[in-house]
Amino acid sequence: MTVVEWESPLPSFVLGVHGVLRWHRWVVDSERRGGFPQPDEEAVFAVTDTGAEALGLVAYPTSPNPMARWSTEEAGGDWAQDGRVREIAWMQARPLNLAHQGWPVWPALACIEDGLRRVGTVEPAGVHAVLPLHLGTHHQERFTGTYEWFELAEEATARREFTVSLYTDGDGAFDPQALLQAINEHASILLDVQPVEQPAAGPVDPDQTEGRWMVAGELHGVHFRCRGPEWSLDMAAFVTDVVAHAAKHAGVAQTVLLTVFRADDENRTA
Numbered sequence: 001m002t003v004v005e006w007e008s009p010l011p012s013f014v015l016g017v018h019g020v021l022r023w024h025r026w027v028v029d030s031e032r033r034g035g036f037p038q039p040d041e042e043a044v045f046a047v048t049d050t051g052a053e054a055l056g057l058v059a060y061p062t063s064p065n066p067m068a069r070w071s072t073e074e075a076g077g078d079w080a081q082d083g084r085v086r087e088i089a090w091m092q093a094r095p096l097n098l099a100h101q102g103w104p105v106w107p108a109l110a111c112i113e114d115g116l117r118r119v120g121t122v123e124p125a126g127v128h129a130v131l132p133l134h135l136g137t138h139h140q141e142r143f144t145g146t147y148e149w150f151e152l153a154e155e156a157t158a159r160r161e162f163t164v165s166l167y168t169d170g171d172g173a174f175d176p177q178a179l180l181q182a183i184n185e186h187a188s189i190l191l192d193v194q195p196v197e198q199p200a201a202g203p204v205d206p207d208q209t210e211g212r213w214m215v216a217g218e219l220h221g222v223h224f225r226c227r228g229p230e231w232s233l234d235m236a237a238f239v240t241d242v243v244a245h246a247a248k249h250a251g252v253a254q255t256v257l258l259t260v261f262r263a264d265d266e267n268r269t270a
Contacts, residue, residue, distance in 0.1 A: 014130040014211030016090035045075040047115030069104035090210040106237040126261030130211035160231040182246035
């Protein structure tokens with residue numbers, strides 16, 4: 001990785017995980033002593049970025065890595081222990097090496113989840129992603145390996161319901177039917193997708209998500225009810241990837257806000 005790449009930064013992307021985090025006992029004891037995990041921003045950065053660096057997925061000017069997927073800029077989260085659904089972790093990062101790969105949504109969310117599970121148990125309610133789709137990325141026509149991954153489950157034939165929303169700056173940024181067709185072309189093997197007028201109870205207010213400021217102006221969204229073989233952060237990451245690819249295929253060339261939330265959760269992010 002050259003100095004020029006660092007001096008010509010690409011627009012950032014943001015990923016957020018929403019749910020309930022319950023600290024492990026050792027974290028509770030440490031917090032009582034005034035140690036980890038205060039302050040939250042430093043704690044989230046530590047538990048998510050350390051794993052990514054160990055796996056060779058992240059790079060910095062002081063530690064360049066030509067194979068890295070992103071460079072973390074900020075991270076944070078709400079770790080209040082009240083049992084409510086909150087934005088328990090988010091990260092803002094700059095993508096790297098997009099010419100040879102797509103958005104690093106899945107590996108980044110996996111690192112966030114691994115970090116959170118180091119400090120507690122996680123009940124994921126959903127994720128959001130802010131992605132500048134006008135950037136050129138490696139185009140992936142199919143997700144064949146992903147299909148096989150989700151078949152490796154005891155209840156692979158079960159169906160779980162969740163809601164997907166895509167928000168853009170301005171109405172008429174794309175044809176919703178073209179988006180639906182593109183989603184089905186990418187993922188009909190795994191997902192049953194139907195358009196709906198409004199998202200079901202569960203998704204957060206998009207205006208309250210981290211990174212909302214990256215989508216200028218008033219948000220206009222389209223919503224889909226999806227049924228898939230499982231509900232997990234893996235599934236949420238896969239769906240985010242699929243919808244982002246489908247949006248580009250449907251002609252979206254701007255920064256978008258994507259949310260994927262399980263449909264049966266009536267809580268809201270505090």
